[in-house]
Amino acid sequence: MWKKAEPERSERHTPAGAARAAEGQRPAEGGAAPSEIWGGPMTAERAGERAVIGASITIRGDVTGDEDLVIQGRIEGKVDLAQHNVTVGANGRIKANIFGRSVTVEGEVEGDLRAEEQIAIRKTGKVHGNVAAPRVTIEDGATFQGSIDMERKAAPTARPGQPAAGGAAPNAAHPTASGASGGGGAPRPAEPKHTDRTG
Amino acid sequence: MPWPFRHDGARAAGRRRESTAALEPVPPLYRSPTLRTLVSRLSGDVRHRILDLHPAVGANVEFFSRFSCRLQIVDLLGSLVTEDVRPLLADAGATFRRILPGPPDPYDVVLAWDVFNYLSRDQFRALAERLFWLCRPDALMLAFIATTKEISVLPLMFKIADEQTVHWQPRTSAVRAGPRYPPAEVERMTRGFAIAHSVLMRHGVQEYLFARRPELEQTVR
Numbered sequence: 001m002w003k004k005a006e007p008e009r010s011e012r013h014t015p016a017g018a019a020r021a022a023e024g025q026r027p028a029e030g031g032a033a034p035s036e037i038w039g040g041p042m043t044a045e046r047a048g049e050r051a052v053i054g055a056s057i058t059i060r061g062d063v064t065g066d067e068d069l070v071i072q073g074r075i076e077g078k079v080d081l082a083q084h085n086v087t088v089g090a091n092g093r094i095k096a097n098i099f100g101r102s103v104t105v106e107g108e109v110e111g112d113l114r115a116e117e118q119i120a121i122r123k124t125g126k127v128h129g130n131v132a133a134p135r136v137t138i139e140d141g142a143t144f145q146g147s148i149d150m151e152r153k154a155a156p157t158a159r160p161g162q163p164a165a166g167g168a169a170p171n172a173a174h175p176t177a178s179g180a181s182g183g184g185g186a187p188r189p190a191e192p193k194h195t196d197r198t199g
Numbered sequence: 200m201p202w203p204f205r206h207d208g209a210r211a212a213g214r215r216r217e218s219t220a221a222l223e224p225v226p227p228l229y230r231s232p233t234l235r236t237l238v239s240r241l242s243g244d245v246r247h248r249i250l251d252l253h254p255a256v257g258a259n260v261e262f263f264s265r266f267s268c269r270l271q272i273v274d275l276l277g278s279l280v281t282e283d284v285r286p287l288l289a290d291a292g293a294t295f296r297r298i299l300p301g302p303p304d305p306y307d308v309v310l311a312w313d314v315f316n317y318l319s320r321d322q323f324r325a326l327a328e329r330l331f332w333l334c335r336p337d338a339l340m341l342a343f344i345a346t347t348k349e350i351s352v353l354p355l356m357f358k359i360a361d362e363q364t365v366h367w368q369p370r371t372s373a374v375r376a377g378p379r380y381p382p383a384e385v386e387r388m389t390r391g392f393a394i395a396h397s398v399l400m401r402h403g404v405q406e407y408l409f410a411r412r413p414e415l416e417q418t419v420r
Contacts, residue, residue: 121255136260144255148270150263 055091063096071107082116090124103133105142227367228360233406235363236396237308237341241266249308250299250333252276258358258366259310271306273299275314275326276354291325299329306333309340312357313404315385316345316378323380323388331391336413340392344385347403350377 050068053059057073064080071079072089079086079098086100092107102118105125113119115133123141132149241247247268251259252275263270278284278298287294309330315323330340343357352373358366382405386394392409399405 136264138255138257138260140257142255142257144272145274146272148260148272150260150270151267 050085055089069100088125097129227402229365229367229400229402230363231365231406232363232398233341233396233408234359234365236408237339238362240339241308243267247308248302248304248306248335249310250302250306250330251310251312252314253310253312253354253357256356256358258360262359262361269304271302275299276317291319291322292328294322295326295329299333301333305335305338307335307338309334309338311340311342313343313345313350313354315342315380316350317354320388324390327389327391331411334411336411338411339395340407340409340411342407342409343404344380344407345377345403346379346381346399346405347377348379349374351375 050070051065052070053063053073053075055072059073059075060077062078062080063069063075066084067081068085068087069079069081070087070089071092071094073091074093074095076095078096079094079100081100083101085102085104086098087104088094088098088107088109090106092105092109094107094109095111096109097112097114098109099114101116102120103113103115104120104122105113105127106122107124108126110128112129113127113131113133115131117133118135118137119131119133120136121127121138121142121144123139125139126143128145130147130149134151136148136150138144243266245267247266249263249268249270251270251272253272254274254277255272260270275298279288279294284294284297287297311330315326318326334340351369351371352375353370356366356368356370358368360366380388382394382397385405385407389409391412393412394407395410396408397405
């Protein structure tokens, strides 16, 4: 008797069924967070310790929660998982501000990104908005338009007339994929290819 | 594909040659005395506001992270071909006001890189004027202006390796006629700025470090 209002079980576990289930239970505008709608495994795929929003899913509203999140679908609103990692997958299309412990973008984001630890924009990522994090990395090939707020890290001391070592900060946990030359000491500039000129 | 925002784009695009630099497995690495001067004037105690007119480069973001700063990235040349800007191209001033809206706080550093090489004279002047109004009175602007006969069809990618060294990475091997703006003309077209430092490098690029001239607030129009 209690199952009358529910969609067929087989349909419920398909992406279309999940979307229809969400449609039927959609709260009033500005109401309860969709995480309450998605709830358990019937409407969101769980992969290990993180939740995944599939590519066919569209959410209009706020997304909050207490676990890491991978977004392959569309979100318009806000994503707030301040204590967890947020990944916008290659298929993700976000028009929202995103807050996370770390934020990784492989898809498209139109909105501001805030992270407590790190923001990484991969080579397939496109971000139009402002980002703020202690560490921001942008891979070659990524598209970014906006501002980056950075707080000073402890940089290697450079004596006057002597270049500093690379561009990497000493507290970087791993080398960035950003193309900056690293290693100890400044690289020796190559001889210019053109003929000598006075100047 | 001709670069659409130069008046001589079609003519220049017809004469293309290959550049050997683009074929190098490792981008050429050059010392930049102007960058070194610019960096030496940045303070670790001040929160700088930096405007970069090139597409985002991770190495440069990483480099400036050693300073407390807000780095604003605007792909200026890429923005000129967007749908909302194209109708404005006939009015250079309106074009740059659209692409570079006023920030909450004025900038104290502008990284123009080689942007000026790909603008007509009208656009050159209009951009310099727009930057004048976007900058603080003591702002600095870095620019690389080619004096060679030929330049890459597309703007280069500049990756800062350290405080005085930059990788120059061509994005294509095709070349076109260079603007060859002489220093005197550059000075005229950047009326709101004074040349604080300039050096002609052996690779044919004149490096400029401009300083905004606060006394011209009332006269630059």
